[in-house]
Amino acid sequence: MKFEVTILGSSSATPIFNRNPTSQALNVNDRLYLIDCGEGTQQQMLRFDIKASRIDHIFISHLHGDHYLGLVGLLSSLHLNGRIKPLKIYCPPQLKEIVDLQLRYSETTLQYPLDYVFTNADKAEMLLDNQDITVESIPLNHRISCTGFLFKEKKRLRKLIKEKIEGLEIPIAYYSALKKGADFIMPNGEVLKNDTLTIDSSDPKAYAYCSDTLYDEMYFKQISDVTLLYHEATFLNNMLDRAIETHHTTALQAANVALITHARKLLIGHFSARYKTLNELLDEARSIFPETELAIEGRTFVIGE
Ligand SMILES: [Zn+2]
Numbered sequence: 001m002k003f004e005v006t007i008l009g010s011s012s013a014t015p016i017f018n019r020n021p022t023s024q025a026l027n028v029n030d031r032l033y034l035i036d037c038g039e040g041t042q043q044q045m046l047r048f049d050i051k052a053s054r055i056d057h058i059f060i061s062h063l064h065g066d067h068y069l070g071l072v073g074l075l076s077s078l079h080l081n082g083r084i085k086p087l088k089i090y091c092p093p094q095l096k097e098i099v100d101l102q103l104r105y106s107e108t109t110l111q112y113p114l115d116y117v118f119t120n121a122d123k124a125e126m127l128l129d130n131q132d133i134t135v136e137s138i139p140l141n142h143r144i145s146c147t148g149f150l151f152k153e154k155k156r157l158r159k160l161i162k163e164k165i166e167g168l169e170i171p172i173a174y175y176s177a178l179k180k181g182a183d184f185i186m187p188n189g190e191v192l193k194n195d196t197l198t199i200d201s202s203d204p205k206a207y208a209y210c211s212d213t214l215y216d217e218m219y220f221k222q223i224s225d226v227t228l229l230y231h232e233a234t235f236l237n238n239m240l241d242r243a244i245e246t247h248h249t250t251a252l253q254a255a256n257v258a259l260i261t262h263a264r265k266l267l268i269g270h271f272s273a274r275y276k277t278l279n280e281l282l283d284e285a286r287s288i289f290p291e292t293e294l295a296i297e298g299r300t301f302v303i304g305e
């Protein structure tokens, strides 16, 4: 099953040095989930071949402009392109008011239903549960209400061992029971144990998206042991005072989060406009957490590789 994230925007606050405000497209089993939607997200989707029409779920972490100012434009384009299937938005409640206002004064009635699921920055909640994944909100500590999102793959069915199954005359209708762990009883009464006929599927993977936040242990437990941790790293650690003042994290702190929560891999982003190049941020994070990568726009990270 596909589980990968493409970076569309990695800049904090403003577009600069060819970097765009935050947005990511998560592909789970060929279904697209958009995470944040900064200004320029539509252009980035065109550039990196992310089909907007295939997005059914949009997650907005908080209402600072660098995380949602591209949203109304995207909703409008979907309308103009003839979308009729529903779109779900997971966001702070105030976003509905903003969207409604913009649609009202442009006298636009969207052709498709917009369904909202409101997030609550005071507690973690299950936002989505479908056949492929679950998504929980992650309450963060920012200047305004902000949540991250935890995407967890569901445990998949066991896999049949072809060579063992062939020649046993097991009815095909029984295959789904085998995949769920059932033993098979031969016509002569002999019991074939499930683990001789199937193998376990790989462990479910998890992607934690930690948007803007102060370094704060309150969310560590919820994101422990994830396969890939995206964490903002707005500043170098020599700007720690500024990070604290603006409720952001330094690259060193982001690496520390990955270390303490046993992330398998770390992705840092949300880079301040003061950094023309990003090597220093990467080096600082790698000094304590070597498995760190930069959220470079256009790059796709396979979760689990
Ligand atoms: Zn931001």
Ligand SMILES: [Zn+2]
Pocket (backbone or CB within 6 Å): 062, 064, 142, 212
């Ligand atoms: Zn912010």
